[in-house]
Amino acid sequence: MRSIEMAKKKRKLPKDVFLYRGQLVYWPYLGCFNGKGKRGKRVILGPSDLPEGKIYQLLDQVKETRRKTVEWLLSAYMESEKFKKLSKSTRHNRKEVYYPKIIERRGPNNGTRFGDLLLNNITPAMLLRLLKTFEGNPTRNQIKTFISAAWSWGILEHEDIPRQNPAKEVPNFEEESRTFYITDELYRKVRRTMKPFYRAAMEIAYQCRAREIEIFALTYNDLLKEGIYLKRAKGSISEITLWNRRLRTAVAMVKSICTNKHSEYLFHEPDGSPIEPQRFACRFKDCMRRRVAAGKITPEERFTFHDMKAKGVSDHEGQYSGHRTETGRKIYIRKAPKIKGSK
Known part of the structure; x- marks a missing residue:
């Protein structure tokens, strides 16, 4: 550092530019941290005989690059x-x-x-x-x-x-696949305590084996004669879930709650705007926390709204999830298969 400062005195150079070992080096001062001065990464501008105009031109280019945060x-x-x-x-x-x-x-x-x-x-x-x-x-x-x-x-x-x-x-951090399965008894116990809006969302997510974002993207045009057309996210295969009694009941419940006639969405806010999936997921977590605090369920029984898709896939006859790969589908299978014993 000392030799660099002494070399600078031999030629008038811009601030933070030094003559070092026959080359011009840009070495910016970043400030004082914990009582010690700190400089950034050195950048070689070129040989020591660079014209002054060229030095400033290169310096401007380096500083422009360094402004990219x-x-x-x-x-x-x-x-x-x-x-x-x-x-x-x-x-x-x-x-x-x-x-x-x-x-x-x-x-x-x-x-x-x-x-x-x-x-x-x-x-x-x-x-x-x-x-x-x-x-x-x-x-x-x-x-x-x-x-x-x-x-x-x-x-x-x-x-x-x-x-x-x-x-x-940087290597990926190891993730453990979630294995929690919502039993029928737990599903009924939680659903009974929920408001109609949440009950309807839970039932449609379960019947259609769907994510939050897919549920709240449903429009009235997706309610077809034969069933509900679900546009799956994340590259999964879209599908039509055929009507059954439970699905019709859930849709009728939504219609009785979300009544803005100007909205195209099945689930919507009072002003007709779509439900924000991330915000709904947070509200659902709050509902579950309140039920744990009230003693209606145990901490071990608490689940996320996304777990509804896993229950739907696990309970489905063909364990269909819309995934294009077997690896993606297995993430949502939370129930051990029942296999006949060997003869």
């Missing part, structure tokens, strides 16, 4: 055509759930927002430390996938994005 990358990616082609649920989760968490997360050492960090300074080890601050391996993997997708997009769209995608160097 994590927040800039994720924001630019979410405005891209590639992002718009993702499923509605994926777009919602990344934009409304994970994006705020990523950019506002503070570093454990200096308290800097992760969103303010420059892309050139992000390393796999730094990203791994960030991911470990989040709770739950599924959430960690979702955030890692989001950052990786944005970075890969940035490499193709921008020349000054670091070519190495740090997220690809």
Whole structure:
């Protein structure tokens, strides 16, 4: 450091540019952290005999590159055509759930927002430390996938994005498949305590083996003569679930509650707007917590609304879930199959 400062005195150079070992180096000062001055990553501008105008030109290019932060990358990616082609649920989760968490997360050492960090300074080890601050391996993997997708997009769209995608160097966190199965007795016990709106949503999710986002995307045009046409999300195969008594009763219950004549959605808010799946899932969790607190169910009996799809698939004669792969389907089978013994 001392030799660099002494070398600078031999030639008048811009701030944070030094003559070092025969080359001009840009070494920015980042500030004082924990009582110690800290500098960023060194960038070689070129040989020591560069003209002054060329130095400033290269310096402007480097600074422009260095202004590209994590927040800039994720924001630019979410405005891209590639992002718009993702499923509605994926777009919602990344934009409304994970994006705020990523950019506002503070570093454990200096308290800097992760969103303010420059892309050139992000390393796999730094990203791994960030991911470990989040709770739950599924959430960690979702955030890692989001950052990786944005970075890969940035490499193709921008020349000054670091070519190495740090997220690809971080291994996935091991996830344990959920095995909880809602028994018929538990389903009836919980459903009896719920308001009609929740009872109808639970029954349709069970009968159609559907996710929240698929239930609340249903419109009156999806109520066909032979059954309910379910547009499955995440690339799964859409289907028609044939009418039965329970399904007709649930739909009639929804119609008696959601009565805005100007809404195209079966489930809708009083003003006719669609139900937000993420918000409904949170409200359902609150309902379950209240029932545990009231002693109506035990903590072990509490389940998520998404578990309704698993019950529907597990109880279905063909265990049909709409998944294109056997691996995806097995995630929702929570009940052991009944097999005849050997002769």
